Amino acid sequence: xxRNSARAGGEMIGEHRHDRHHTxxxxxxxxxxxxxxxxxxxxxxxxxxxxxxxxxxxxxxxAMPDIASVQSVPERWVLAEPGRTAIPLGxxxxxxxxPLVDQFVARARSENLxxxxxxxxxxxxxxxxxQARADRVPTITASGGARRDVGDLAQDDVVFSAGADxxxxxxxxxxxxxxxxxxxxxxxxxxxxxxxxxxxxxATVAAQTVNARTxxxxxxxxxxxxxxxxxxxxxxxxxxxxxxxxxxxxxQARTQRAQTAASIPQLESSLAATAxxxxxxxxxxxxxxxxxxEGGTRAIPAPPAGVALEAPADTLRRRPDVAGAEARLAAxxxxxxxxxxxxxxxxxxxxxxxxxxxxxxxxxxxxxxxxFAGISQLIFDGGxxxxxxxxxxxxxxxxLAVWRQAIxxxxxxxxxxxxxxxxxxxxxxxxxxxxxGAQNAAILARSQYQAGLIDFQRLLVSESQxxxxxxxxxxxxxxRAVAFITLARAxxxxxxxxxxxxxxxxxxxxxxx
Numbered sequence: 001x002x003r004n005s006a007r008a009g010g011e012m013i014g015e016h017r018h019d020r021h022h023t024x025x026x027x028x029x030x031x032x033x034x035x036x037x038x039x040x041x042x043x044x045x046x047x048x049x050x051x052x053x054x055x056x057x058x059x060x061x062x063a064m065p066d067i068a069s070v071q072s073v074p075e076r077w078v079l080a081e082p083g084r085t086a087i088p089l090g091x092x093x094x095x096x097x098x099p100l101v102d103q104f105v106a107r108a109r110s111e112n113l114x115x116x117x118x119x120x121x122x123x124x125x126x127x128x129x130x131q132a133r134a135d136r137v138p139t140i141t142a143s144g145g146a147r148r149d150v151g152d153l154a155q156d157d158v159v160f161s162a163g164a165d166x167x168x169x170x171x172x173x174x175x176x177x178x179x180x181x182x183x184x185x186x187x188x189x190x191x192x193x194x195x196x197x198x199x200x201x202x203a204t205v206a207a208q209t210v211n212a213r214t215x216x217x218x219x220x221x222x223x224x225x226x227x228x229x230x231x232x233x234x235x236x237x238x239x240x241x242x243x244x245x246x247x248x249x250x251x252q253a254r255t256q257r258a259q260t261a262a263s264i265p266q267l268e269s270s271l272a273a274t275a276x277x278x279x280x281x282x283x284x285x286x287x288x289x290x291x292x293x294e295g296g297t298r299a300i301p302a303p304p305a306g307v308a309l310e311a312p313a314d315t316l317r318r319r320p321d322v323a324g325a326e327a328r329l330a331a332x333x334x335x336x337x338x339x340x341x342x343x344x345x346x347x348x349x350x351x352x353x354x355x356x357x358x359x360x361x362x363x364x365x366x367x368x369x370x371x372f373a374g375i376s377q378l379i380f381d382g383g384x385x386x387x388x389x390x391x392x393x394x395x396x397x398x399x400l401a402v403w404r405q406a407i408x409x410x411x412x413x414x415x416x417x418x419x420x421x422x423x424x425x426x427x428x429x430x431x432x433x434x435x436x437g438a439q440n441a442a443i444l445a446r447s448q449y450q451a452g453l454i455d456f457q458r459l460l461v462s463e464s465q466x467x468x469x470x471x472x473x474x475x476x477x478x479x480r481a482v483a484f485i486t487l488a489r490a491x492x493x494x495x496x497x498x499x500x501x502x503x504x505x506x507x508x509x510x511x512x513x
Contacts, residue, residue, distance in 0.1 A: 060173065060337040061178050061337025061340075062333050063333075064329070064333060065400075071403075074411070076311065076312070077309060077312065079418070080414060080419065081418070082307075082418075083309075084306050084308055085305065087304065087308070089318065089491060089494070090495075090496050092484075092485075093105050093485070095303065095304055096206070096210070096301035097301060097302070100209055100293070100298075101209045104205050104206075104282055105202055105205050105206055107283070108205045108281050108282045112201050112283055114197050114201060115197055115198055115201060118190075118197045118198075121193065121194070122187070122191055124190070125186045125190035128183045129183040129186070129187050131183070132180045133180055133183075135180075137168070138167065140164060140165070142164045143161075143163050143164070143165075144162040144163070146158050146159070146161075147159045147160075159356055159357070159358055160358070160359070161363075162354070162355055163352060163353060163354030163355070165351070165352040166350065166352070167348060168349045168350070169347070169348050169349075170348070172346075172347055173345075174337060175337075175338055178338045179334070179338055181334035181337075182331045182334035185328065185329075185334060188330075189324050189328040189331060191324075192320040192327060193320075195324075195495040195496075196320040196321045198494065198495040199320060199321075199492070199494040200489070202489075202493075203485050203486070203488070203489035205278060205282065206485045210301055210478055210481040211274050211478060211482070212271060212274045212278065212293045213298065213301065214477070215267055216293055216294070217300055217474040217477075217478075219267040219271060221467070221470045221474060222263050222264050222467075222471075225260050225463070225467045225470075226260045229253070229256055229463065230257060232253050232256070232446075232456075232463070233250070233253040233257050235449070236253040236456060237253075245455075248456075249455070252456055252457070252460055256463065256464070260467065271293065272290055276290070300477040300481060301481045302477070302480070302481065303421075303481050303484030303485075307421065307484070309491070310491065312414075315411075315490075316410055316411075318491065318493075319492040320495055321410070322410055325399070325402045325405075328402070329400055329403050331399075332396040332399045333396050335392045335396075336389065336392040336393055336396055339391075342378060343378060343385055343389075344377075346375065348373075348374055348376075349371070349372070349373050350374075351369060351371040353368065354367070354369065355367045410490070413486075413490035414487070414491060416490075417483060417487035417489075420483040420486065421483040421484055423483075424476060424479045424483045425480055427476045427479070427480075428473070428476045431472050434469045435470050435472075435473045437469075438465045442463055442465070442466040446462075
């Protein structure tokens, strides 16, 4: 799949919104609801027809609201403290500096099966748009045949016939245009949905790889600690055999070593499960990812400090889930217009031609045909059309609520992720100092125990503190990297425009055939 730059993705969303009609006063009465139907039950069909004609036969769909009339958006972040380090949102994971993250993300973007399903839904939406546009042109069908009578009085001649039928609907009140608008919104929504899946997959793969690096680091720490505790156990046995210490030191050393050894299988199991999850995300069987993670030890990725944040409004334009919710609302509003056209007249033009002859060469000697122009108007259907309008409006109300929820969720995620990243960075700094202190204390305690200056209990405490400090530092470093990934995802990072063009521009383009 060819992709454009991340900047193009932001521009595409901005253009998608700019193309909408922002007339919120005709749309919203209170948050989450539309204005009452402008075609009340008390109006007659003639009055509605006159109103539509006076209005110039424009769309009967409600206007798309402006985002400011739907949900208030702050001008600046409240809790998040923007830094100065700008990150390329389209490829933010490269700033972690881990080649495995880069490799796995690239594989996921090309092989992930969730993305394949999203691409199929996008193709389905494109087909739906082409189908809706086809209603603008006449439908023509041709027929032909040969007939021979049988029976006592039947003639032996074979009669050949040929004909054609054509029909066309005059879109007087915008039914077809509204259907095309709804299909165009569905296409845009499907495209943004695919982009949002890509955004989620990229973040998940990057975070899982960081988690695997963290588990590998914890596993290395546990193995190194186990080797030290093996030495401590041997020293305790020698000192006990020499009569310098009691067997209590030996038993304490055995207990400490066994506890550390017991943690290693659990870490190995967790690393294998994480590697297998990454394998599924990148579309391959388990095995290769685990070997790549286990093959070489590498430090836990360190993200850049002080990430710069865009303004809240700019972040919302970058988020494909917000743009997708907006596109679905636009499509549902167009469906309200489609439902309303059921109350207005429908004009159709149809015609047919035909001929028959006993010889194929004589088919053009006599050709007959007819043309029929008709208009129909709904008189009574037991309230079915009105209920369909109400259902379409209810569906649009639901889509409006989804759009508002997407906006609030986006703002929440950026605020929370930014605070989490800052907190993780502070935690790493403190735990680094704690780990260094525990390392020095363990070295001193080991030397003093060998010299007989302290008992084994003090050495045991020092070794346990070192193991806990190193493990906690590894966890904090992994959490810091995951917090960076979460923040970049919340800012709309991790997706790019498919096929080198904006989704909305593709939806607006007329078919070539």
